[in-house]
Amino acid sequence: MKTVHVVVPGGIDDPARPSGGNAYDRRICHGLAALGWDVHEYAVDGGWPWPDAEAQRALVRVIAQLPDGAVVLIDGLIASTVPAVLVPHARRLVLVVLVHLPLGDGPPGHQVADARSRECAVLAAAAAIVTTSAWARDMLLDRYPLRPDNVAVAEPGADPAELAPGTADGGQLLCVAAVTPHKGHDVLLAALAAVALLPWRCVLAGTLDRDPDFVDLLHRRASEAGIGDRISFAGPRTFNELDRAYAAADVLVVPSLAETYGMVVTEALARGLPVIATAVGGLPDALGRTADGRRPGLLVAPGDAPALAAALSSWLHDAELRLGLRLAAQERRGTLSGWRATVERVAHILSEAAL
Numbered sequence: 001m002k003t004v005h006v007v008v009p010g011g012i013d014d015p016a017r018p019s020g021g022n023a024y025d026r027r028i029c030h031g032l033a034a035l036g037w038d039v040h041e042y043a044v045d046g047g048w049p050w051p052d053a054e055a056q057r058a059l060v061r062v063i064a065q066l067p068d069g070a071v072v073l074i075d076g077l078i079a080s081t082v083p084a085v086l087v088p089h090a091r092r093l094v095l096v097v098l099v100h101l102p103l104g105d106g107p108p109g110h111q112v113a114d115a116r117s118r119e120c121a122v123l124a125a126a127a128a129i130v131t132t133s134a135w136a137r138d139m140l141l142d143r144y145p146l147r148p149d150n151v152a153v154a155e156p157g158a159d160p161a162e163l164a165p166g167t168a169d170g171g172q173l174l175c176v177a178a179v180t181p182h183k184g185h186d187v188l189l190a191a192l193a194a195v196a197l198l199p200w201r202c203v204l205a206g207t208l209d210r211d212p213d214f215v216d217l218l219h220r221r222a223s224e225a226g227i228g229d230r231i232s233f234a235g236p237r238t239f240n241e242l243d244r245a246y247a248a249a250d251v252l253v254v255p256s257l258a259e260t261y262g263m264v265v266t267e268a269l270a271r272g273l274p275v276i277a278t279a280v281g282g283l284p285d286a287l288g289r290t291a292d293g294r295r296p297g298l299l300v301a302p303g304d305a306p307a308l309a310a311a312l313s314s315w316l317h318d319a320e321l322r323l324g325l326r327l328a329a330q331e332r333r334g335t336l337s338g339w340r341a342t343v344e345r346v347a348h349i350l351s352e353a354a355l
Contacts, residue, residue, distance in 0.1 A: 003038040004350055005066055007059070007074040010045030015238045017207050019178065020263040021100040024132065024156055025075055028098075031343030049081045049103055059085050068092045071354050073130075073346075076100055083121035090125035094354050097126045101260045102139050120144045128353035130154050130346060133261040133282030154346045155285075157339030158266040161243070163330065164273050166250050170315055170322045173202040174249035174273075176242070176264040177256065179233070180211045184255030184278065185218055187305045191255075193225035194309035198316045201230050202253070205237040205245050246271050250322075251315060254283060257302045262286045269296060269332050274325035276311050278302040288332055296329035 006029055012022045033039045042062045046055020059078065063085060066072060069092070076099035079086060086095060104116040123129055123144055129151045131137045137151050166172075173192075177183040185204065192202060208215050215233070222228040237245050246252075252268035254277035261282040265275050269287075275297035277283045287297050298315070300307040314321055 001036060001038050002347075002351065002354075003040070003071065004032060005040045005042065005070050005072045007042045007044060007062060007072065007078060009048050009075060009077055010043045012043055016209075016236055017178075018236050018238050020156070020261070021075065021077060023263065024100065025098070027157070027339050028073070028343060028346055031339060032347060035343060035347055037347065044078060046078075048075075048077045051078075051082065056082060056085060063089050063093075066093060070094065071350055072096065073098055073350065076103065079122050079126075080119040081115065083118050083125070086122055087125045090127075095126045096128045096130060096350060096353050097123060098130045098132075099123075099136060099140065099260075100132055101258070102136060102143070104143055116143070126150070128152065128349055130349055131260075132156055133285055135282040135285060136260045152345075152349050154342050154349065155337070156261060156263045156266065157342040158263075158270045158336040159339065161267075161270045162247070163333075164247050164249060164271040166273075166326060169199055170250040170319075171198075171200040172248055172250040173200055173253050173312075174205065174245055174251070174268075175202065175253045175255070176205045176237070176245070176267070177254070178207040178210050179204060179215050179218070181214055182257050184257050184302065186214075186221070187257075187303055187308060188253060188255040189218055189221050189225070189227075189231070190305035191308035191312055192227055192231070193221075194305065195313050195316065196225065196227050198313065200312070200316060201232070203232045203234050203245060203249070205234045205242065207236045208233060242267075246273060249273060251276055251297075251325075253308075253312075254278065255302075255308060256280060256283065259283050266336055269329055270336055272326065272330040272333050274298075274315075274322075274329045276300070276308070276315060278308075288335070290328050290331040291335075294324075294328040294331075296332040297325060 008025045044059050071094045073096045079097045080103040104119050252275045259281040265286040279299040280302040298311045300311050
């Protein structure tokens with residue numbers, strides 16, 4: 001039996017704070033166990049990637065207790081800013097860093113002091129690096145002096161789901177993301193205000209407590225624009241509640257300013273839902289194309305409210321466009337990979353790193 005020690009952020013299973021990274025980590029842990037691996041999981045509390053002294057001490061205790069030669073898969077949200085904790089153990093442990101979002105500049109809008117030098121030190125010392133998109137791999141190789149054969153891609157999988165029925169006018173809009181500035185909700189609201197004369201309703205499904213001031217700002221702007229009663233700040237949605245949100249939607253809107261992959265995109269496509277998204281990071285790859293090259297959605301520049309408004313207007317005005325995108329999304333649905341392929345890829349990376 002192969003053994004792996006997995007270090008993840010505390011609160012990985014908190015339904016009030018869902019995230020794509022947490023969902024990925026959980027699927028990998030469960031999937032490796034299903035493949036016969038002996039999985040030891042360590043959830044480390046703290047405000048990662050901005051750990052206080054207590055969070056760092058907790059990580060030190062976890063790392064110090066691991067046996068020599070142990071294979072350690074550690075979430076990059078933890079690993080990328082603590083070289084002082086991890087690099088001294090790189091010779092005795094097989095460190096594999098799982099990078100959900102490169103933190104070299106810090107999360108958008110939240111720069112981290114010396115982030116690039118710290119992340120570079122950790123990644124250079126790692127036996128292997130797992131990224132969740134080809135875009136992220138290319139970014140890391142462009143930014144840091146890493147060996148290309150040490151940086152691998154394991155894209156998220158997608159679960160099969162029932163087709164969403166959709167509505168005749170296409171006016172049910174859904175955005176699934178924590179309500180924070182880098183997810184672009186302010187850009188989305190500006191775009192919605194610009195198409196206020198068209199028939200639509202929008203559900204914002206995502207955590208509301210990460211930046212309460214930003215949420216308050218959105219409420220004020222929606223009210224001032226006269227669209228507050230058409231926007232639902234629904235809070236986090238998981239499992240059956242999230243399934244129902246997708247089933248009631250006509251299109252997923254992803255206005256992110258930064259995104260490594262965008263698991264919500266493939267979650268929507270698994271239901272045959274088209275996607276209107278920003279052409280940033282790994283989102284175009286997640287959206288993908290049909291066999292004959294058609295996009296199952298529309299892409300716009302990040303941070304460009306007029307461009308997003310134009311895309312929404314086209315979607316709401318043009319029944320033929322909606323039909324074409326729905327058919328393309330249903331075709332793309334049949335090409336999505338499942339989570340088993342993702343887990344098998346990660347298992348291969350871990351095995352190779354341990355040699």
